[in-house]
Amino acid sequence: MPICVILVGRLSDIDNGATRHKVMTNRDYLSHPALFNGQRPRIINLSRSYAYQSRGYYASLLAEARGHRVIPSVETMIDLSERRLYENAIPELEDALNKALGQHPEHAPTTIRVYFGYAPAHHLERFARLLFDWFRAPALEVSVKPGEWAKIQKIGFANLAKLDEEEKAHFNHALERYTQREWRAAKQKTPARYSFATLCDPHEAMPPSTVSSLKHWARIASRLGVDVEPIGRKDLPRLANYDALFIRETTSISNHTYRFARRAQQEGMPVIDDPVSMIRCTNKVYLNELMQGNGVPVPPTVMIASAEDLTRAADLLGFPMVIKIPDSSFSRGVKKVGSCGELKALATEWLADSDLLIAQKYMPTKFDWRVGVLDGKPLFACQYLMAKHHWQIVKHDTGGKPLEGGFRSVALDDAPPLVIETGLRAARCIGNGLYGVDLKETEDGVVVIEVNDNPNLEHGIEDAAEKDEVWLNLTRWFIDRLERAK
Numbered sequence: 001m002p003i004c005v006i007l008v009g010r011l012s013d014i015d016n017g018a019t020r021h022k023v024m025t026n027r028d029y030l031s032h033p034a035l036f037n038g039q040r041p042r043i044i045n046l047s048r049s050y051a052y053q054s055r056g057y058y059a060s061l062l063a064e065a066r067g068h069r070v071i072p073s074v075e076t077m078i079d080l081s082e083r084r085l086y087e088n089a090i091p092e093l094e095d096a097l098n099k100a101l102g103q104h105p106e107h108a109p110t111t112i113r114v115y116f117g118y119a120p121a122h123h124l125e126r127f128a129r130l131l132f133d134w135f136r137a138p139a140l141e142v143s144v145k146p147g148e149w150a151k152i153q154k155i156g157f158a159n160l161a162k163l164d165e166e167e168k169a170h171f172n173h174a175l176e177r178y179t180q181r182e183w184r185a186a187k188q189k190t191p192a193r194y195s196f197a198t199l200c201d202p203h204e205a206m207p208p209s210t211v212s213s214l215k216h217w218a219r220i221a222s223r224l225g226v227d228v229e230p231i232g233r234k235d236l237p238r239l240a241n242y243d244a245l246f247i248r249e250t251t252s253i254s255n256h257t258y259r260f261a262r263r264a265q266q267e268g269m270p271v272i273d274d275p276v277s278m279i280r281c282t283n284k285v286y287l288n289e290l291m292q293g294n295g296v297p298v299p300p301t302v303m304i305a306s307a308e309d310l311t312r313a314a315d316l317l318g319f320p321m322v323i324k325i326p327d328s329s330f331s332r333g334v335k336k337v338g339s340c341g342e343l344k345a346l347a348t349e350w351l352a353d354s355d356l357l358i359a360q361k362y363m364p365t366k367f368d369w370r371v372g373v374l375d376g377k378p379l380f381a382c383q384y385l386m387a388k389h390h391w392q393i394v395k396h397d398t399g400g401k402p403l404e405g406g407f408r409s410v411a412l413d414d415a416p417p418l419v420i421e422t423g424l425r426a427a428r429c430i431g432n433g434l435y436g437v438d439l440k441e442t443e444d445g446v447v448v449i450e451v452n453d454n455p456n457l458e459h460g461i462e463d464a465a466e467k468d469e470v471w472l473n474l475t476r477w478f479i480d481r482l483e484r485a486k
Helices: 026-031 055-065 074-079 083-101 122-134 165-179 211-222 233-241 256-266 275-281 284-293 308-317 340-350 417-428 469-485
Strands: 004-008 022-025 042-046 069-071 111-115 139-145 151-157 196-199 228-231 244-247 301-304 321-324 334-337 357-361 367-374 377-385 407-410 434-442 445-452
Touching: 004 026, 022 026, 026 055, 042 055, 042 165, 055 069, 055 074, 055 275, 055 284, 074 083, 074 256, 074 275, 083 122, 083 151, 083 256, 111 122, 111 165, 122 139, 196 211, 196 233, 211 228, 211 469, 228 233, 233 256, 244 256, 244 469, 256 275, 275 284, 275 445, 284 301, 284 357, 284 445, 301 308, 308 321, 308 340, 308 357, 321 340, 334 340, 340 357, 367 417, 367 469, 377 417, 377 469, 417 434, 417 445
Parallel strands: 004 022, 004 042, 042 069, 196 228, 196 244
Antiparallel strands: 111 139, 139 151, 301 357, 321 334, 321 357, 367 377, 367 434, 377 407, 434 445
16 A cells, blocks of 8 residues: 655644654655655645645645645645635535435534544535545535525635544544545546637736637637637636636636636536646646656756755856746746845745745746647747847836747747657646647757746737647647547
């Protein structure tokens, strides 16, 4: 049986003798990426906080990058962060709860805690298993309002530090029962209907696709018998009226784009970008470990979690170096520092909002390659030139509209084979959706800078070399999945 590792904020967070498994702090786990090389441990993350960009969050995020099986997953953490992200689960859960309560829903407990899918009472076992199927987490707490129909007010993570001795005993017993059985992934729903919706915002300053480009796609898609309709952020309630979803706003797991992706997935709809790709691509810490773990070349990198890491970064990378906020996009939250003083000042500022930063070796080039990948196959190749008098392709600190460099679209057959192959290897680590892999071609070889889950797709730019095949392949990706489900 694979090794089981319990992650805690502090070693004192779990009672001595409460488990026979290895216990370590999330900080130690984050700091030693090679600790379980060659193994696939089961990780049970009991961190004190699962808040976005906390150490608990990163522990699960990087566990996935390292190929470790972990609960709770980052998806579960995000789902339980807001009621509107899990409200589609409430009708089914309320029905199961009221069936379990029988004739007396008015006597429902106001708080129900479920540990690893095990209920505090025998009659609530089916409800507990269903709750755990929806949200794979060690300890869940459900707030209930009793009445003629018991209503679920809130679902969240139980605070293990506030459990009394009896509850701790229940938790420890459930922990041991759970770790003795085989882990299984949650069931995936399959698509059952047809349609295309495109989530877009005509007022976004730097969208991945402009409205005119989406209209071009609609014309191409119509050749294959597909209607494309734009939808906005207020259209989530009617998303199920469509067959598939293509997100063309800048994605973030903290805004409505992630909610649309999750709802589409829950409805069984093919979706680009899917939630897992969003989680993986929007965080550079995860991407760096995932690429390194799969042998994909990346720039020399140091993870910064505290002031003591700054000296190591300076020694290993030298100056200038590049500092990145984990979930930055479009060259924002990415800065070059030229001295120890600049490094310390910037890291101090950014670490106030994020527990981890990325420092990478500065590798100047005249352009970055972008390889578009769809379903593991090359879709387009493009060179993005650096903005004038700047080291990035987009310059934001202009006092006005961001300044972008030019572009050169290159036929796939004419692009360097190593660039294409490296881009494919990087994208396949993420999934089988649509990705834009940014690479630098240097004297030391080709390295991956990042993988974008919603790459730019503009008519006349990314499709300039491959023409309509770009849009036809995109349309076929959705159709193939819908027909496969039949």
